Amino acid sequence: xxxxxxxxxxxxxxxxxxxxxxxxxxxSWFGTSDHYEKGITVTEQAVAEFLKxxxxxxxxxxxxxHALELSKSYGWAYxxxxxxxxxxxxxxxxxxxxxxxxxxxxxxIDRQLKPKYKNVWVVGGAxxxxxxxxxxxxxxxxxxxxxxxxxxGLRFFDHVGDEHTLHLEEVTAHKNGVVELRYEIxxxxx
Amino acid sequence: xxxxxxxxxxxxxxxxxxxxxxxxxxxSWFGTSDHYEKGITVTEQAVAEFLKxxxxxxxxxxxxxHALELSKSYGWAYxxxxxxxxxxxxxxxxxxxxxxxxxxxxxxIDRQLKPKYKNVWVVGGAxxxxxxxxxxxxxxxxxxxxxxxxxxGLRFFDHVGDEHTLHLEEVTAHKNGVVELRYEIxxxxx
Numbered sequence: 001x002x003x004x005x006x007x008x009x010x011x012x013x014x015x016x017x018x019x020x021x022x023x024x025x026x027x028s029w030f031g032t033s034d035h036y037e038k039g040i041t042v043t044e045q046a047v048a049e050f051l052k053x054x055x056x057x058x059x060x061x062x063x064x065x066h067a068l069e070l071s072k073s074y075g076w077a078y079x080x081x082x083x084x085x086x087x088x089x090x091x092x093x094x095x096x097x098x099x100x101x102x103x104x105x106x107x108x109i110d111r112q113l114k115p116k117y118k119n120v121w122v123v124g125g126a127x128x129x130x131x132x133x134x135x136x137x138x139x140x141x142x143x144x145x146x147x148x149x150x151x152x153g154l155r156f157f158d159h160v161g162d163e164h165t166l167h168l169e170e171v172t173a174h175k176n177g178v179v180e181l182r183y184e185i186x187x188x189x190x
Numbered sequence: 191x192x193x194x195x196x197x198x199x200x201x202x203x204x205x206x207x208x209x210x211x212x213x214x215x216x217x218s219w220f221g222t223s224d225h226y227e228k229g230i231t232v233t234e235q236a237v238a239e240f241l242k243x244x245x246x247x248x249x250x251x252x253x254x255x256h257a258l259e260l261s262k263s264y265g266w267a268y269x270x271x272x273x274x275x276x277x278x279x280x281x282x283x284x285x286x287x288x289x290x291x292x293x294x295x296x297x298x299i300d301r302q303l304k305p306k307y308k309n310v311w312v313v314g315g316a317x318x319x320x321x322x323x324x325x326x327x328x329x330x331x332x333x334x335x336x337x338x339x340x341x342x343g344l345r346f347f348d349h350v351g352d353e354h355t356l357h358l359e360e361v362t363a364h365k366n367g368v369v370e371l372r373y374e375i376x377x378x379x380x
Contacts, residue, residue, distance in 0.1 A: 016333065016356060016373065017347035018208045029353075036358040133339065143206065147356040147373060149323065149347070157207030157339070163219075166206060166337040168226040168367035177358035179371060183206065183337060 006114050008137060010122045010129045012156050013144040013178075019153040020126055025066065034147045034177030041175045054081060056117040058108075060128040061087035068092070084112065086128060105137055126156050134161040138185050141166070147177035196304050198327060200312045200319045202346050203334040203368075209343040210316055215256065224337045224367025231365045244271060246307040248298075250318040251277035258282070274302065276318060295327055316346050324351040328375055331356070337367035 013030060014020045022029065057078050059067070064085040067077055076095065083098045085091060086108070091100060101108055113120050122132050132138040143156075166183035173179050203220060204210045212219065247268050249257070254275040257267055266285065273288045275281060276298070281290060291298055303310050312322050322328040333346075356373040363369050 016331070016371070017350055033355075034357050039358070134341075141206070145371070147358050149350055149354040149356060149375075151324075151347075151350045151352045151354070157341075160207055160339055160341045162341045164339040164341070165223075166339060166367070167224050168229070168337050168363065168369065171228075171361060171363040171369055173358065173361040177356070179358065179361055179369075181206070181335070181369060185339075 004118060006118055006120075007139045008109070008113075008120045008122060008132060009140040009142055010132055010138045011142045011144075012124060012126075012129060013146060014156050015146050015148045015150040015153075017149050017151065018156050019150040020124065020156045021154040022150060023153050027070070029148055029150065030146060032147050032176050032178060036173055036175060036177045039173045039175040039177065051079070051081075054119050054121050056113060056120045057081060057083045058113075058120060058122045058128070059083065059085055060125045061085060061089055061091060063124040063128075064091060082117075084108070105131060105135055109137055126154055126158060129156065130158070130160045133164060133185065136185075136187055140169070141181075141183050141185055143181045143183075145179045145181065147179075194308060196308055196310075197329045198299070198303075198310045198312060198322060199330040199332055200322055200328045201332045201334075202314060202316075202319060203336060204346050205336050205338045205340040205343075207339050207341065208346050209340040210314065210346045211344040212340060213343050217260070219338055219340065220336060222337050222366050222368060226363055226365060226367045229363045229365040229367065241269070241271075244309050244311050246303060246310045247271060247273045248303075248310060248312045248318070249273065249275055250315045251275060251279055251281060253314040253318075254281060272307075274298070295321060295325055299327060316344055316348060319346065320348070320350045323354060323375065326375075326377055330359070331373050331375055333371045333373075335369045335371065337369075 012020050015029070070077065080097055084101050085098065086101050088102045093100060101112065122129055122138065133141070165186040167186060169184055170182040171179065202210055205219070254277070260267065270287055274291050275288065276291050278292045283290060291302065312319055312328065323331070355376040357376060359374055360372040361369065
């Protein structure tokens, strides 16, 4: 894929057992106390540089509401980058860069995303990420595997449906035991 | 953990979405056509040397039946290493190194495994692997992630139950796109 091509990346962080949200919605398990000697440490500056390459975030209603809730304690996670919230509900919007969208994913991509953006990240929830993958609208999947088994909660992959062949693009193990797996999602079906 | 300590390793191969068996039990998806340039290639000799360190395999009834079925085409996968099959059923045993066991896991470990072996591998199925993890009887988990999304089938982690903190021990990316994640399972609960 050309570096300047339009690309949709699904990004999720999950436990080893594929859970992305605990039943009580608590997020402390994202902060691992693990230490992996051979892992890398990424500086805040490098993270900031990387995040600059993302020019639009897409998320579902509950992910948005959760981000709003977390923003009270930690600030808004998505800076000034445009955020499109997919929902039929009437949700509060108190930032200029947030847009509510209620149409189809195909139309979203053709009319809203492709004309304006290159590097779109779908950041949840599981159902929306699954919709993108199942509809062959996601080009890449990045899964950050936290070193924990949760045993219960909302599963990332409960909504994916069909088979998709993947191409491993990159594996990055971090000092804190988080392993980031990056795959290209092949567009032809198996 | 000391190198000569008794250790139980749960080993599973799964798709990125955590499926270990397709509904039709076909196994062709284990053979990936992916190519990960930065991955390593392990020689058959290195694999054989490594497998020599395993001194007992433990599996459930259906995994055993599946291995018997596969052995007709590919030969018996576990060589002359002792295999203990956990089942209450009366299954065919046509090899001297296979033993049927129907007691508790605790007793299995204390009476059958610890006195005789050092490096025990639990190779499935999902329910048995989950029983070992949930009962705090597994020390290590090795998950080989195949570069595919299957979308449906038998999930590895549907039976784990509680939370377990993990320690990332090793990440190995192979030339064929398979990523092997190795974790120590911390014995104290979160």
